[in-house]
Amino acid sequence: MEGSDKRNRAVSGQSRPERDTKDSGTQTDSRVLGHGPRLSKVNLFTLLSLWMELFPQEKPEEDEHSQIRRLGLVVVRDSKVVGLHCSGAELHAGQAAIIQHGTGLADCELYFSRRPCASCLKMIINAGVSQISFWPGDPEVSMLRSTFSNHSNTRSCSPPASITEEATLDTIATEKLKSNSRPHICVLLQPLAPGLAQFVDETSRECDFMQRVTEDEPEINTEELYNRERTRHLKDFSRQFLITTSQQHQEILTQMHLENFCVEPYFSNLRHNMRELVEVLAAVAAGVPWENHGFYREESPPCESSLPLCEEELSQEVARHCIIQSRLLAYRTEDPKVGVGAVIWAKGQSAGCAGTCGLYLMGCGYNAYPAGSQYAEYPQMDNKQEDRQRRKYRYIIHAEQNALTFRTRDIRPGELTMLFVTKCPCDECIPLIRGAGISHIYTTDQDKGKDKGDISYLRFSSLKDIMKFIWQRSPSVCSAPSPHFANGYVGKHSRQTEHESHRNKKLCTNRSHDSPSIS
Numbered sequence: 001m002e003g004s005d006k007r008n009r010a011v012s013g014q015s016r017p018e019r020d021t022k023d024s025g026t027q028t029d030s031r032v033l034g035h036g037p038r039l040s041k042v043n044l045f046t047l048l049s050l051w052m053e054l055f056p057q058e059k060p061e062e063d064e065h066s067q068i069r070r071l072g073l074v075v076v077r078d079s080k081v082v083g084l085h086c087s088g089a090e091l092h093a094g095q096a097a098i099i100q101h102g103t104g105l106a107d108c109e110l111y112f113s114r115r116p117c118a119s120c121l122k123m124i125i126n127a128g129v130s131q132i133s134f135w136p137g138d139p140e141v142s143m144l145r146s147t148f149s150n151h152s153n154t155r156s157c158s159p160p161a162s163i164t165e166e167a168t169l170d171t172i173a174t175e176k177l178k179s180n181s182r183p184h185i186c187v188l189l190q191p192l193a194p195g196l197a198q199f200v201d202e203t204s205r206e207c208d209f210m211q212r213v214t215e216d217e218p219e220i221n222t223e224e225l226y227n228r229e230r231t232r233h234l235k236d237f238s239r240q241f242l243i244t245t246s247q248q249h250q251e252i253l254t255q256m257h258l259e260n261f262c263v264e265p266y267f268s269n270l271r272h273n274m275r276e277l278v279e280v281l282a283a284v285a286a287g288v289p290w291e292n293h294g295f296y297r298e299e300s301p302p303c304e305s306s307l308p309l310c311e312e313e314l315s316q317e318v319a320r321h322c323i324i325q326s327r328l329l330a331y332r333t334e335d336p337k338v339g340v341g342a343v344i345w346a347k348g349q350s351a352g353c354a355g356t357c358g359l360y361l362m363g364c365g366y367n368a369y370p371a372g373s374q375y376a377e378y379p380q381m382d383n384k385q386e387d388r389q390r391r392k393y394r395y396i397i398h399a400e401q402n403a404l405t406f407r408t409r410d411i412r413p414g415e416l417t418m419l420f421v422t423k424c425p426c427d428e429c430i431p432l433i434r435g436a437g438i439s440h441i442y443t444t445d446q447d448k449g450k451d452k453g454d455i456s457y458l459r460f461s462s463l464k465d466i467m468k469f470i471w472q473r474s475p476s477v478c479s480a481p482s483p484h485f486a487n488g489y490v491g492k493h494s495r496q497t498e499h500e501s502h503r504n505k506k507l508c509t510n511r512s513h514d515s516p517s518i519s
Protein backbone atom coordinates (compact mmCIF):
# COMPACT_ATOMS: atom_id res chain seq x y z
CA MET A 1 0.00 0.00 0.00
CA GLU A 2 3.01 2.21 0.49
CA GLY A 3 3.16 3.02 -3.19
CA SER A 4 -0.34 4.37 -3.15
CA ASP A 5 0.89 7.24 -0.95
CA LYS A 6 2.43 8.78 -4.00
CA ARG A 7 -0.66 8.47 -6.11
CA ASN A 8 -2.76 10.55 -3.79
CA ARG A 9 -2.96 14.22 -3.34
CA ALA A 10 -3.78 16.24 -0.26
CA VAL A 11 -7.41 16.03 0.53
CA SER A 12 -8.82 16.69 3.88
CA GLY A 13 -12.38 15.73 4.25
CA GLN A 14 -15.72 15.02 2.88
CA SER A 15 -16.31 18.64 1.98
CA ARG A 16 -14.05 18.26 -1.01
CA PRO A 17 -16.05 17.22 -4.03
CA GLU A 18 -13.18 15.36 -5.66
CA ARG A 19 -13.21 12.81 -2.84
CA ASP A 20 -16.57 11.47 -3.92
CA THR A 21 -16.29 8.16 -5.60
CA LYS A 22 -18.03 7.65 -8.92
CA ASP A 23 -20.10 4.57 -9.22
CA SER A 24 -19.08 2.07 -11.84
CA GLY A 25 -19.21 -1.57 -12.87
CA THR A 26 -16.67 -3.55 -10.92
CA GLN A 27 -14.44 -2.77 -8.07
CA THR A 28 -11.24 -2.98 -10.03
CA ASP A 29 -12.34 -0.51 -12.64
CA SER A 30 -14.28 1.77 -10.34
CA ARG A 31 -12.93 5.27 -9.96
CA VAL A 32 -11.67 5.21 -6.44
CA LEU A 33 -9.81 8.29 -5.46
CA GLY A 34 -8.38 6.66 -2.38
CA HIS A 35 -7.29 7.94 0.96
CA GLY A 36 -5.39 11.10 1.66
CA PRO A 37 -1.61 10.90 1.82
CA ARG A 38 -0.34 8.62 4.57
CA LEU A 39 2.66 8.50 6.81
CA SER A 40 5.11 5.84 5.72
CA LYS A 41 5.75 3.19 8.34
CA VAL A 42 9.30 4.38 8.85
CA ASN A 43 8.16 7.94 9.45
CA LEU A 44 5.36 6.83 11.75
CA PHE A 45 7.79 4.82 13.90
CA THR A 46 10.28 7.67 13.87
CA LEU A 47 7.63 10.19 14.93
CA LEU A 48 6.42 7.88 17.68
CA SER A 49 9.99 7.58 18.96
CA LEU A 50 10.33 11.38 19.09
CA TRP A 51 7.00 11.69 20.84
CA MET A 52 7.96 8.98 23.34
CA GLU A 53 11.03 10.98 24.30
CA LEU A 54 8.56 13.58 25.58
CA PHE A 55 6.56 11.16 27.74
CA PRO A 56 5.61 13.15 30.88
CA GLN A 57 7.87 12.24 33.77
CA GLU A 58 6.82 11.60 37.33
CA LYS A 59 10.11 12.91 38.66
CA PRO A 60 10.61 15.93 36.50
CA GLU A 61 13.66 17.09 34.66
CA GLU A 62 16.81 15.28 33.92
CA ASP A 63 20.01 16.48 35.55
CA GLU A 64 21.11 19.32 33.34
CA HIS A 65 24.77 18.54 33.99
CA SER A 66 24.40 14.94 32.94
CA GLN A 67 25.51 14.16 29.44
CA ILE A 68 22.88 11.47 29.10
CA ARG A 69 19.78 12.70 27.34
CA ARG A 70 16.40 11.06 27.56
CA LEU A 71 15.31 9.15 24.53
CA GLY A 72 12.23 7.51 23.13
CA LEU A 73 12.17 4.04 21.63
CA VAL A 74 9.70 2.14 19.46
CA VAL A 75 9.97 -1.63 19.15
CA VAL A 76 8.49 -3.08 15.98
CA ARG A 77 7.91 -6.72 15.16
CA ASP A 78 6.49 -7.75 11.77
CA SER A 79 5.58 -4.11 11.08
CA LYS A 80 3.58 -3.92 14.32
CA VAL A 81 4.49 -1.71 17.26
CA VAL A 82 5.04 -3.99 20.27
CA GLY A 83 6.85 -1.61 22.60
CA LEU A 84 6.92 2.11 23.36
CA HIS A 85 9.57 3.22 25.81
CA CYS A 86 11.11 6.29 27.32
CA SER A 87 14.17 6.75 29.52
CA GLY A 88 13.32 7.12 33.20
CA ALA A 89 15.23 8.30 36.24
CA GLU A 90 17.34 5.12 36.33
CA LEU A 91 16.96 3.18 33.14
CA HIS A 92 17.67 4.35 29.64
CA ALA A 93 14.94 3.55 27.12
CA GLY A 94 17.12 0.80 25.63
CA GLN A 95 17.59 -0.79 29.05
CA ALA A 96 13.86 -0.51 29.77
CA ALA A 97 13.19 -2.41 26.53
CA ILE A 98 15.67 -5.13 27.53
CA ILE A 99 14.00 -5.48 30.94
CA GLN A 100 10.54 -5.64 29.40
CA HIS A 101 11.11 -7.78 26.31
CA GLY A 102 14.38 -9.71 26.94
CA THR A 103 15.00 -12.06 24.05
CA GLY A 104 11.56 -11.06 22.78
CA LEU A 105 13.55 -8.32 21.03
CA ALA A 106 15.02 -10.92 18.67
CA ASP A 107 14.25 -10.04 15.05
CA CYS A 108 12.59 -6.76 16.05
CA GLU A 109 13.30 -3.38 14.50
CA LEU A 110 14.08 -0.56 16.92
CA TYR A 111 13.55 3.15 16.30
CA PHE A 112 15.39 5.50 18.65
CA SER A 113 14.89 9.25 18.98
CA ARG A 114 18.70 9.60 19.31
CA ARG A 115 21.64 7.35 18.64
CA PRO A 116 21.68 5.11 21.73
CA CYS A 117 24.73 4.93 23.97
CA ALA A 118 27.15 2.01 23.77
CA SER A 119 25.89 0.42 27.03
CA CYS A 120 22.41 0.08 25.60
CA LEU A 121 23.57 -0.81 22.13
CA LYS A 122 25.66 -3.78 23.24
CA MET A 123 22.68 -5.38 25.03
CA ILE A 124 20.30 -4.65 22.21
CA ILE A 125 22.59 -6.16 19.60
CA ASN A 126 23.08 -9.13 21.90
CA ALA A 127 19.30 -9.64 22.14
CA GLY A 128 19.28 -10.31 18.39
CA VAL A 129 17.37 -7.35 16.99
CA SER A 130 17.33 -7.16 13.22
CA GLN A 131 17.58 -3.42 12.70
CA ILE A 132 18.28 -0.25 14.67
CA SER A 133 17.35 3.15 13.31
CA PHE A 134 18.06 6.42 15.05
CA TRP A 135 17.19 10.08 14.58
CA PRO A 136 20.29 11.91 13.41
CA GLY A 137 20.30 14.70 16.00
CA ASP A 138 22.27 15.01 19.21
CA PRO A 139 22.96 11.46 20.50
CA GLU A 140 22.03 9.96 23.88
CA VAL A 141 25.50 10.76 25.24
CA SER A 142 25.09 14.35 24.27
CA MET A 143 27.66 16.20 22.26
CA LEU A 144 25.94 19.47 23.11
CA ARG A 145 25.14 19.01 26.74
CA SER A 146 28.42 20.25 28.19
CA THR A 147 28.14 23.29 25.95
CA PHE A 148 24.58 23.72 27.20
CA SER A 149 25.39 23.70 30.86
CA ASN A 150 28.46 25.88 30.58
CA HIS A 151 26.92 28.50 28.32
CA SER A 152 23.21 28.06 28.62
CA ASN A 153 22.48 31.43 27.07
CA THR A 154 24.47 30.60 23.94
CA ARG A 155 23.13 27.11 23.51
CA SER A 156 21.56 27.70 20.16
CA CYS A 157 24.59 28.93 18.28
CA SER A 158 27.71 27.66 19.93
CA PRO A 159 29.52 24.91 18.05
CA PRO A 160 30.04 21.67 19.90
CA ALA A 161 33.55 22.74 20.77
CA SER A 162 33.43 20.97 24.08
CA ILE A 163 32.52 17.49 22.92
CA THR A 164 33.67 15.67 26.00
CA GLU A 165 35.91 12.66 26.28
CA GLU A 166 32.84 10.74 27.45
CA ALA A 167 30.94 11.48 24.24
CA THR A 168 34.00 10.71 22.13
CA LEU A 169 34.63 7.38 23.84
CA ASP A 170 30.98 6.46 23.51
CA THR A 171 31.10 7.22 19.81
CA ILE A 172 34.18 5.05 19.33
CA ALA A 173 32.53 2.15 21.18
CA THR A 174 29.29 2.62 19.26
CA GLU A 175 31.20 2.56 15.99
CA LYS A 176 32.96 -0.64 16.95
CA LEU A 177 29.68 -2.28 17.95
CA LYS A 178 28.09 -1.04 14.76
CA SER A 179 30.72 -2.41 12.45
CA ASN A 180 30.87 -5.79 14.20
CA SER A 181 27.16 -6.28 14.55
CA ARG A 182 24.74 -8.43 12.61
CA PRO A 183 21.81 -6.00 12.80
CA HIS A 184 21.66 -3.16 10.39
CA ILE A 185 22.27 0.11 12.28
CA CYS A 186 21.19 3.09 10.26
CA VAL A 187 19.32 6.36 9.86
CA LEU A 188 15.96 5.77 8.23
CA LEU A 189 14.20 8.98 7.37
CA GLN A 190 11.95 9.42 4.40
CA PRO A 191 10.56 12.51 2.74
CA LEU A 192 6.90 13.08 3.53
CA ALA A 193 4.39 11.94 0.93
CA PRO A 194 3.37 14.90 -1.25
CA GLY A 195 0.63 16.90 0.43
CA LEU A 196 0.91 15.10 3.75
CA ALA A 197 2.05 18.13 5.75
CA GLN A 198 -0.97 20.10 4.55
CA PHE A 199 -3.27 17.14 5.09
CA VAL A 200 -2.09 16.71 8.70
CA ASP A 201 -2.49 20.41 9.33
CA GLU A 202 -6.03 20.56 7.91
CA THR A 203 -7.23 17.39 9.61
CA SER A 204 -5.71 18.43 12.94
CA ARG A 205 -7.58 21.72 12.82
CA GLU A 206 -10.88 19.92 12.29
CA CYS A 207 -10.39 16.79 14.37
CA ASP A 208 -12.95 15.71 16.98
CA PHE A 209 -10.88 17.23 19.79
CA MET A 210 -10.87 20.66 18.17
CA GLN A 211 -14.54 20.34 17.28
CA ARG A 212 -15.42 19.70 20.87
CA VAL A 213 -13.57 22.83 21.95
CA THR A 214 -15.42 24.84 19.30
CA GLU A 215 -18.76 23.48 20.46
CA ASP A 216 -18.08 24.02 24.14
CA GLU A 217 -16.65 27.47 23.74
CA PRO A 218 -18.08 29.14 20.66
CA GLU A 219 -16.62 32.43 21.79
CA ILE A 220 -13.08 31.07 21.43
CA ASN A 221 -11.33 31.56 18.12
CA THR A 222 -10.28 27.94 17.65
CA GLU A 223 -8.26 28.78 14.57
CA GLU A 224 -6.15 31.11 16.68
CA LEU A 225 -5.96 28.55 19.45
CA TYR A 226 -4.74 25.88 17.02
CA ASN A 227 -2.16 28.21 15.44
CA ARG A 228 -0.88 29.27 18.81
CA GLU A 229 -0.53 25.68 20.01
CA ARG A 230 1.16 24.66 16.80
CA THR A 231 3.70 27.49 17.02
CA ARG A 232 4.41 26.73 20.66
CA HIS A 233 4.95 23.03 19.96
CA LEU A 234 7.05 23.72 16.92
CA LYS A 235 9.35 25.91 18.97
CA ASP A 236 9.68 23.33 21.76
CA PHE A 237 10.12 20.36 19.47
CA SER A 238 12.66 22.17 17.29
CA ARG A 239 14.73 22.93 20.36
CA GLN A 240 14.46 19.32 21.46
CA PHE A 241 15.09 17.48 18.21
CA LEU A 242 16.78 19.76 15.70
CA ILE A 243 20.28 21.12 15.67
CA THR A 244 20.13 24.82 15.16
CA THR A 245 23.06 25.53 12.91
CA SER A 246 24.22 23.54 9.90
CA GLN A 247 27.80 23.76 11.09
CA GLN A 248 26.97 22.29 14.48
CA HIS A 249 24.93 19.55 12.85
CA GLN A 250 27.71 18.63 10.45
CA GLU A 251 30.18 18.41 13.30
CA ILE A 252 27.91 16.08 15.22
CA LEU A 253 27.27 13.88 12.19
CA THR A 254 30.99 13.72 11.49
CA GLN A 255 31.66 12.71 15.09
CA MET A 256 29.08 9.95 14.67
CA HIS A 257 30.86 8.78 11.52
CA LEU A 258 27.95 9.85 9.36
CA GLU A 259 30.15 11.99 7.10
CA ASN A 260 28.17 10.83 4.07
CA PHE A 261 25.18 12.78 5.34
CA CYS A 262 27.25 15.96 5.38
CA VAL A 263 27.62 15.97 1.61
CA GLU A 264 25.22 18.09 -0.43
CA PRO A 265 22.48 17.65 -1.47
CA TYR A 266 22.04 14.89 1.15
CA PHE A 267 22.72 17.19 4.05
CA SER A 268 20.07 19.75 3.07
CA ASN A 269 17.62 16.95 2.36
CA LEU A 270 18.29 15.40 5.73
CA ARG A 271 17.71 18.67 7.55
CA HIS A 272 14.61 19.31 5.48
CA ASN A 273 13.16 15.87 6.25
CA MET A 274 13.89 16.28 9.94
CA ARG A 275 12.24 19.69 9.99
CA GLU A 276 9.16 18.39 8.15
CA LEU A 277 8.69 15.55 10.59
CA VAL A 278 8.98 17.91 13.55
CA GLU A 279 6.33 20.10 11.91
CA VAL A 280 4.01 17.12 11.54
CA LEU A 281 4.48 16.30 15.20
CA ALA A 282 3.68 19.89 16.18
CA ALA A 283 0.48 19.86 14.07
CA VAL A 284 -0.69 16.52 15.47
CA ALA A 285 -0.07 17.66 19.06
CA ALA A 286 -1.80 21.00 18.42
CA GLY A 287 -4.99 19.12 17.48
CA VAL A 288 -5.44 18.24 21.17
CA PRO A 289 -5.13 21.69 22.75
CA TRP A 290 -4.77 22.19 26.49
CA GLU A 291 -6.75 25.33 27.06
CA ASN A 292 -9.71 24.30 29.24
CA HIS A 293 -10.22 20.77 28.02
CA GLY A 294 -9.08 17.39 29.24
CA PHE A 295 -10.28 13.83 29.80
CA TYR A 296 -12.94 13.69 32.48
CA ARG A 297 -15.29 11.06 33.73
CA GLU A 298 -18.54 11.04 31.88
CA GLU A 299 -21.67 11.42 33.94
CA SER A 300 -21.90 8.45 36.25
CA PRO A 301 -20.53 8.74 39.79
CA PRO A 302 -18.07 6.03 40.76
CA CYS A 303 -20.45 4.47 43.27
CA GLU A 304 -22.66 3.46 40.36
CA SER A 305 -19.82 1.70 38.66
CA SER A 306 -19.32 -2.01 39.14
CA LEU A 307 -15.56 -1.58 38.89
CA PRO A 308 -13.47 -1.93 42.00
CA LEU A 309 -12.01 1.37 43.12
CA CYS A 310 -8.37 1.78 42.30
CA GLU A 311 -5.69 3.95 43.77
CA GLU A 312 -3.81 4.83 40.63
CA GLU A 313 -4.23 8.17 39.03
CA LEU A 314 -3.31 9.22 35.56
CA SER A 315 -2.40 12.83 34.96
CA GLN A 316 -3.96 14.88 32.20
CA GLU A 317 -0.50 15.13 30.64
CA VAL A 318 -0.15 11.37 30.38
CA ALA A 319 -3.69 10.95 29.02
CA ARG A 320 -3.03 13.63 26.43
CA HIS A 321 0.31 12.09 25.53
CA CYS A 322 -1.35 8.75 24.88
CA ILE A 323 -4.15 10.18 22.75
CA ILE A 324 -1.55 11.97 20.63
CA GLN A 325 0.17 8.61 20.11
CA SER A 326 -3.20 7.45 18.74
CA ARG A 327 -3.49 10.56 16.58
CA LEU A 328 -0.10 9.80 15.05
CA LEU A 329 -1.16 6.22 14.29
CA ALA A 330 -4.31 7.53 12.60
CA TYR A 331 -2.14 8.99 9.81
CA ARG A 332 -1.48 5.42 8.63
CA THR A 333 -5.17 4.88 7.97
CA GLU A 334 -6.40 3.19 4.82
CA ASP A 335 -9.91 4.56 5.19
CA PRO A 336 -10.63 6.93 2.31
CA LYS A 337 -12.19 9.43 4.66
CA VAL A 338 -11.46 9.08 8.33
CA GLY A 339 -8.31 8.06 10.14
CA VAL A 340 -8.62 6.51 13.58
CA GLY A 341 -5.83 5.46 15.92
CA ALA A 342 -5.93 3.40 19.11
CA VAL A 343 -3.38 2.58 21.80
CA ILE A 344 -3.84 0.28 24.78
CA TRP A 345 -1.68 0.76 27.86
CA ALA A 346 -1.73 -1.26 31.07
CA LYS A 347 -0.51 -0.42 34.53
CA GLY A 348 2.68 -2.37 35.27
CA GLN A 349 4.97 -2.94 38.22
CA SER A 350 8.26 -3.56 36.45
CA ALA A 351 11.14 -1.08 36.62
CA GLY A 352 11.08 -1.23 32.83
CA CYS A 353 7.95 0.94 32.94
CA ALA A 354 9.41 3.68 35.10
CA GLY A 355 9.98 6.04 32.17
CA THR A 356 6.37 5.69 31.10
CA CYS A 357 4.82 6.41 34.51
CA GLY A 358 4.39 2.71 35.24
CA LEU A 359 2.51 2.00 32.01
CA TYR A 360 3.42 -0.60 29.42
CA LEU A 361 2.08 -1.00 25.94
CA MET A 362 -0.51 -3.70 25.27
CA GLY A 363 -1.17 -2.89 21.65
CA CYS A 364 -1.89 -0.28 19.05
CA GLY A 365 -3.60 0.03 15.70
CA TYR A 366 -5.27 2.17 13.09
CA ASN A 367 -8.21 1.52 10.80
CA ALA A 368 -7.21 -0.36 7.67
CA TYR A 369 -8.24 -3.08 5.27
CA PRO A 370 -7.19 -6.66 6.08
CA ALA A 371 -3.42 -7.08 6.30
CA GLY A 372 -1.77 -7.80 3.00
CA SER A 373 -4.57 -6.43 0.84
CA GLN A 374 -3.71 -4.32 -2.16
CA TYR A 375 -4.67 -0.74 -2.75
CA ALA A 376 -8.34 -0.44 -3.80
CA GLU A 377 -8.84 -4.19 -3.45
CA TYR A 378 -11.82 -3.53 -1.18
CA PRO A 379 -14.71 -1.10 -1.51
CA GLN A 380 -14.03 2.44 -0.39
CA MET A 381 -17.42 4.10 -0.50
CA ASP A 382 -18.97 5.73 2.52
CA ASN A 383 -22.51 5.95 3.77
CA LYS A 384 -23.31 9.03 1.69
CA GLN A 385 -22.89 7.05 -1.50
CA GLU A 386 -25.57 5.05 -3.20
CA ASP A 387 -24.34 1.52 -3.68
CA ARG A 388 -24.46 -0.22 -0.30
CA GLN A 389 -22.66 -3.24 -1.66
CA ARG A 390 -19.62 -1.16 -2.33
CA ARG A 391 -19.35 0.57 0.98
CA LYS A 392 -16.20 0.16 3.05
CA TYR A 393 -17.76 -0.73 6.39
CA ARG A 394 -17.78 -4.52 6.17
CA TYR A 395 -14.14 -4.60 5.16
CA ILE A 396 -12.30 -2.05 7.23
CA ILE A 397 -10.81 -3.24 10.46
CA HIS A 398 -11.25 -0.63 13.13
CA ALA A 399 -8.37 0.88 15.08
CA GLU A 400 -9.43 -0.82 18.32
CA GLN A 401 -9.87 -4.15 16.53
CA ASN A 402 -6.31 -3.99 15.23
CA ALA A 403 -4.98 -2.92 18.61
CA LEU A 404 -6.75 -5.85 20.29
CA THR A 405 -5.81 -8.39 17.64
CA PHE A 406 -2.13 -7.51 17.68
CA ARG A 407 -1.90 -7.03 21.44
CA THR A 408 1.35 -8.01 23.06
CA ARG A 409 -0.34 -10.34 25.54
CA ASP A 410 -3.68 -11.16 27.14
CA ILE A 411 -5.28 -8.80 29.57
CA ARG A 412 -5.37 -10.32 33.05
CA PRO A 413 -8.59 -10.21 35.05
CA GLY A 414 -8.76 -7.03 37.12
CA GLU A 415 -5.80 -5.47 35.32
CA LEU A 416 -5.91 -1.72 34.79
CA THR A 417 -6.00 -1.36 31.02
CA MET A 418 -6.59 1.88 29.21
CA LEU A 419 -7.75 2.25 25.64
CA PHE A 420 -6.99 5.60 24.01
CA VAL A 421 -8.92 5.98 20.78
CA THR A 422 -9.37 9.07 18.61
CA LYS A 423 -12.99 8.36 17.74
CA CYS A 424 -15.91 7.11 19.79
CA PRO A 425 -16.00 3.27 19.82
CA CYS A 426 -18.72 1.97 17.50
CA ASP A 427 -21.30 -0.72 18.24
CA GLU A 428 -19.21 -3.39 16.53
CA CYS A 429 -16.25 -2.67 18.82
CA ILE A 430 -18.02 -2.25 22.17
CA PRO A 431 -18.46 -6.01 22.83
CA LEU A 432 -14.85 -6.65 21.80
CA ILE A 433 -13.54 -3.97 24.13
CA ARG A 434 -15.62 -5.29 26.99
CA GLY A 435 -14.81 -8.92 26.20
CA ALA A 436 -11.07 -8.22 26.13
CA GLY A 437 -11.25 -6.79 29.66
CA ILE A 438 -10.43 -3.15 28.96
CA SER A 439 -11.16 -1.21 32.14
CA HIS A 440 -10.85 2.42 30.97
CA ILE A 441 -11.56 4.24 27.73
CA TYR A 442 -10.25 7.69 26.80
CA THR A 443 -11.93 9.10 23.75
CA THR A 444 -14.10 11.79 22.21
CA ASP A 445 -17.83 11.21 22.08
CA GLN A 446 -18.57 13.40 19.08
CA ASP A 447 -20.28 10.51 17.28
CA LYS A 448 -22.09 9.16 20.33
CA GLY A 449 -25.72 8.27 19.57
CA LYS A 450 -25.31 8.43 15.79
CA ASP A 451 -26.62 5.75 13.51
CA LYS A 452 -25.18 5.96 10.01
CA GLY A 453 -26.71 2.70 8.82
CA ASP A 454 -23.55 0.78 8.08
CA ILE A 455 -21.89 1.93 11.27
CA SER A 456 -23.52 3.09 14.49
CA TYR A 457 -22.45 4.56 17.80
CA LEU A 458 -25.50 3.79 19.92
CA ARG A 459 -24.06 1.44 22.54
CA PHE A 460 -21.35 3.69 23.90
CA SER A 461 -23.75 5.59 26.15
CA SER A 462 -25.05 2.49 27.84
CA LEU A 463 -21.60 1.04 28.43
CA LYS A 464 -21.59 1.07 32.21
CA ASP A 465 -18.92 -1.37 33.31
CA ILE A 466 -15.97 0.46 31.77
CA MET A 467 -14.85 3.86 33.01
CA LYS A 468 -15.16 6.41 30.27
CA PHE A 469 -13.01 9.50 30.19
CA ILE A 470 -14.32 11.87 27.59
CA TRP A 471 -12.50 14.81 26.04
CA GLN A 472 -14.48 17.72 27.40
CA ARG A 473 -14.31 21.00 29.19
CA SER A 474 -12.80 20.74 32.64
CA PRO A 475 -15.45 20.56 35.36
CA SER A 476 -13.04 21.69 38.07
CA VAL A 477 -13.82 25.40 38.15
CA CYS A 478 -17.50 25.21 37.56
CA SER A 479 -18.79 28.42 38.91
CA ALA A 480 -21.98 30.08 37.77
CA PRO A 481 -23.83 27.78 35.41
CA SER A 482 -24.13 29.22 31.96
CA PRO A 483 -26.70 28.30 29.35
CA HIS A 484 -23.78 27.21 27.17
CA PHE A 485 -22.31 24.77 29.48
CA ALA A 486 -24.22 21.71 30.35
CA ASN A 487 -23.28 20.10 33.65
CA GLY A 488 -22.52 23.50 35.16
CA TYR A 489 -19.17 23.74 33.41
CA VAL A 490 -16.95 26.75 33.69
CA GLY A 491 -17.48 30.02 31.92
CA LYS A 492 -14.98 32.11 30.06
CA HIS A 493 -13.84 34.32 32.94
CA SER A 494 -11.98 31.55 34.70
CA ARG A 495 -10.24 30.19 31.63
CA GLN A 496 -6.86 31.76 32.28
CA THR A 497 -6.48 30.60 35.84
CA GLU A 498 -7.69 27.19 34.97
CA HIS A 499 -5.29 26.94 32.08
CA GLU A 500 -2.42 27.34 34.51
CA SER A 501 -3.56 24.73 36.97
CA HIS A 502 -4.91 22.36 34.35
CA ARG A 503 -1.64 20.84 33.25
CA ASN A 504 -0.67 19.40 36.60
CA LYS A 505 -4.08 18.29 37.59
CA LYS A 506 -4.94 14.67 38.05
CA LEU A 507 -7.86 13.26 36.20
CA CYS A 508 -10.89 13.70 38.30
CA THR A 509 -14.49 12.78 38.17
CA ASN A 510 -17.18 15.35 37.70
CA ARG A 511 -18.04 14.66 41.28
CA SER A 512 -16.60 15.16 44.70
CA HIS A 513 -13.00 15.27 45.87
CA ASP A 514 -12.96 12.00 47.66
CA SER A 515 -14.30 10.03 44.78
CA PRO A 516 -11.51 8.02 43.21
CA SER A 517 -9.90 9.53 40.18
CA ILE A 518 -9.11 7.49 37.17
CA SER A 519 -8.53 4.63 38.74
Ligand SMILES: Nc1ccn([C@H]2C[C@H](O)[C@@H](COP(=O)(O)OP(=O)(O)OP(=O)(O)O)O2)c(=O)n1
Binds near residue numbers: 337384398
Ligand atom coordinates in the same frame (compact mmCIF):
# COMPACT_ATOMS: atom_id res chain seq x y z
N1 LIG B 1 -13.71 3.96 17.20
C1 LIG B 1 -13.66 3.84 15.88
C2 LIG B 1 -14.66 4.39 15.08
C3 LIG B 1 -14.55 4.27 13.71
N2 LIG B 1 -13.49 3.64 13.16
C4 LIG B 1 -13.34 3.58 11.72
C5 LIG B 1 -14.04 2.52 10.99
C6 LIG B 1 -14.22 3.17 9.66
O1 LIG B 1 -13.00 3.09 8.93
C7 LIG B 1 -14.44 4.62 9.96
C8 LIG B 1 -15.89 5.05 9.98
O2 LIG B 1 -15.93 6.42 10.25
P1 LIG B 1 -17.30 7.25 10.33
O3 LIG B 1 -18.23 6.66 11.32
O4 LIG B 1 -16.93 8.68 10.53
O5 LIG B 1 -17.99 7.04 8.92
P2 LIG B 1 -17.69 7.77 7.56
O6 LIG B 1 -16.28 7.54 7.18
O7 LIG B 1 -18.73 7.30 6.60
O8 LIG B 1 -17.88 9.33 7.84
P3 LIG B 1 -19.21 10.21 8.09
O9 LIG B 1 -19.08 10.64 9.54
O10 LIG B 1 -19.10 11.34 7.16
O11 LIG B 1 -20.43 9.42 7.84
O12 LIG B 1 -13.80 4.84 11.20
C9 LIG B 1 -12.51 3.10 13.98
O13 LIG B 1 -11.55 2.56 13.47
N3 LIG B 1 -12.62 3.17 15.32
